[in-house]
Amino acid sequence: MNSAKHPIQAVQRTLDIVDVLREQREARVTDIADELDLSKGTIHCHLATLEQNGYVVKNGQRYALGLQFLDLAHHAKNRVDIYDITQAEVDALAAESGEMALFTVEEHGEGVCLYKAEGEDAVQTELYVGYRNGLYHTAVGKALLAFMPEERREEIIEETEFEQITPNTITDPDELREQLAEIRERGIAYNHEETIQGLVGVGAPIRDQDGTLYGAVSLIGPVSRMEDERLTEELPQLIRRAVNIIEVNITSL
Structure with missing residues (x-):
């Protein structure tokens, strides 16, 4: 319901990618790029960063949300x-x-x-x-x-x-x-x-x-x-x- 007046584009794109993975469970770079109307190169860079930090896992050519989100959820509930x-x-x-x-x-x-x-x-x-x-x-x-x-x-x-x-x-x-x-x-x-x-x-x-x-x-x-x-x-x-x-x-x- 709340929306930022001046969202940071890179952060917003990362969150959009996470949302796509949440909805589709697994997706290829091409699938995400088509869904968000972004280049495959852009999607790949964001996914690589997410994977490096444990928030995404790669299964063959498909990506899925990583279990690192469970740790975030635990701390979110504890607040x-x-x-x-x-x-x-x-x-x-x-x-x-x-x-x-x-x-x-x-x-x-x-x-x-x-x-x-x-x-x-x-x-x-x-x-x-x-x-x-x-x-x-x-x-x-x-x-x-x-x-x-x-x-x-x-x-x-x-x-x-x-x-x-x-x-x-x-x-x-x-x-x-x-x-x-x-x-x-x-x-x-x-x-x-x-x-x-x-x-x-x-x-x-x-x-x-x-x-x-x-x-x-x-x-x-x-x-x-x-x-x-x-x-x-x-x-x-x-x-x-x-x-x-x-x-x-x-x-x-």
């Missing part, structure tokens, strides 16, 4: 103060509910999944640690939006390009604002098939005693299991309990 104390509660939440449980934070106006745990009956989705999603169409995202400072919330809403992902996705900023006000009243956010048809989400924010927002946790499951009292009472109760434990532990940081 989130509550990461360690949240893991155990997300694991417990998944085990008790049988569903998929997520810990998500906001960065650059998007929700970033920092931790995922799967219960016995968890649905299989494309969600992975590091996955980014819009805040306006997920339960965890709406929980974050509802409880962040108003100025930041309005900034994100104004910059969001609302997309009709499913028939239930909110695309009207004013309708979203109304829903966020309701979420602040009850402390629980819902996603009623707004991201993926057939899937429902329940989420709640993680805050300290001063109201500072640290992130949010959520549960995701199929409509067939996420309805009636389970959706409105049982799962919110599990989430509130997990959040309460995390928030108590925040005081010891």
Whole structure:
């Protein structure tokens, strides 16, 4: 969402190459050059530098992302103060509910999944640690939006390009604002098939005693299991309990 006014071209090209490798898993120099409309010589120079530093590996004529990125990811997650104390509660939440449980934070106006745990009956989705999603169409995202400072919330809403992902996705900023006000009243956010048809989400924010927002946790499951009292009472109760434990532990940081 944020863009530099004067990006450094060489750095931007390197990041573009990394993005191509992320999307294609493996690619030849020619493939990357065609994708980015750059010369093969330019692509080769960038790849050679990335390979030298462990960020790219070469398999025959193809290149792929190197495991050095895992080290970066480890340190990136560790800058989130509550990461360690949240893991155990997300694991417990998944085990008790049988569903998929997520810990998500906001960065650059998007929700970033920092931790995922799967219960016995968890649905299989494309969600992975590091996955980014819009805040306006997920339960965890709406929980974050509802409880962040108003100025930041309005900034994100104004910059969001609302997309009709499913028939239930909110695309009207004013309708979203109304829903966020309701979420602040009850402390629980819902996603009623707004991201993926057939899937429902329940989420709640993680805050300290001063109201500072640290992130949010959520549960995701199929409509067939996420309805009636389970959706409105049982799962919110599990989430509130997990959040309460995390928030108590925040005081010891």
